[in-house]
Every structure is written in structure tokens, then in C-alpha cells.
Amino acid sequence: MSKIHFNGISKAKDAVKPKGNWSQGLVASMNDPDLVVDQDSVTITIKDKYPKAKHHFLIMSKENIPGIMSLNKENLKLLHHMKSVADKLCSKFDDKFKIGYHSVPSMQRLHLHVISDDFVSPCLKTKVHWNSFTTTFFMTSDDLIRAIDDTGSISKMSKQVHKELINTPLKCHKCNFVPKTMPNLKEHLLSHIK
């Protein structure tokens, strides 16, 4: 009887991932000409790589602000400007839009979601996706600016509330329909398209 020995070659984990991890994906997208649609001295507007609706953009800060938890009153001018950029972008379309921030963002770098409220897209797949835009997990730009104006910072959402919001039972955002499954919801959403 003999033991099997690893020879050291089997674990080549460093060779597989040459670049930064997934949470830096948006920063990488800022340099992707296929995704950038507009920019000015302080913001870059990109198309979300995995759009959750017919139109889904991200207004990003060029300044390295990690996320909403890093904001303070010195950023108020920037926040108002980002909202202004979002409004101007929306005016190019007939669709109704939601403009706001995720309470617990997954990706690094401050980014404002600008998303049409049809939510018809192959990339919308999970309950997490749905609830991140249709519950209070989605903080409107106006509410976020008001919070910074009032208190000077964004209070961190508790793990408990985060979990509850993300696990909220599916419900249509436009009517009282309660779908049983995500495919069920996606089919229903088509009925709200003009």
C-alpha cells in the first residue's frame, strides 16, 4: 500500500487569475469604449454590462470614491451633478426611469443606477435582482442626497434589514400581481409594456 502525494504542480491558483477580482469590474468598464456612452470632467456614464431593463446606465464618479458609505457633505455638489447627468440622459427617452443607489452595493466605485422601469431583460434573473430595484434596498438619488444633507453620511444598513429586503416575496411593482416564480414575473412584466 502506498500513499498518493501531490507534487506541487496541481495547485497553480496564481496562474488562473492575473487581474483584480470581480468587485473591480466597474472600474475596468470605465475604460471599455463599447460601454462608455458619455463623460465630463467628474463623471463617466456607462451602459450596465448586464442590463436589468430595456435601458440601464450607471453614472460613475471619476474620483475614487469607493461607494455611498464614503460620502460626506463635501460630495454634495458631485451628487447633485450626477443626478443632473441622469435626468439629462433620461430625457432622451420616452420611458419612465428609476434613479438611485443600492443600499449595499456589490461593486466598487460610487455609481448611480439609471434604469427604465420596464425591467424587461434577459439579465434579470433572480429575486435578488428584482428586490434590489423594487424595494427600499433601492435608495433614490433624492433620498440619498437628503440623507447626506441632513446627517452628513449614510447610515449602514443592518445585516438583518438587508436580508429581509432581499428576501421580500416577489410582487409586481406596477400592480398587485404576486408571481410564484421569477419566470412567472418576467412573463407578467411583458403585459405592462406599452
Next chain:
DNA sequence: GTTCTAGAAC
């Protein structure tokens, strides 16, 4: 954030 997929739900 996405991909993959085991096993729960149907």
C-alpha cells in the same frame, strides 16, 4: 457582480 449546479419544488 456572475457562473455553475445540487437538490428542492413542482
Next chain:
DNA sequence: GTTCTAGAAC
């Protein structure tokens, strides 16, 4: 048997 969800990813 197929659909769908939910957790790991070294």
C-alpha cells in the same frame, strides 16, 4: 422528469 432556486466560488 423538468423547472427553479440558492449557495459556493481557494
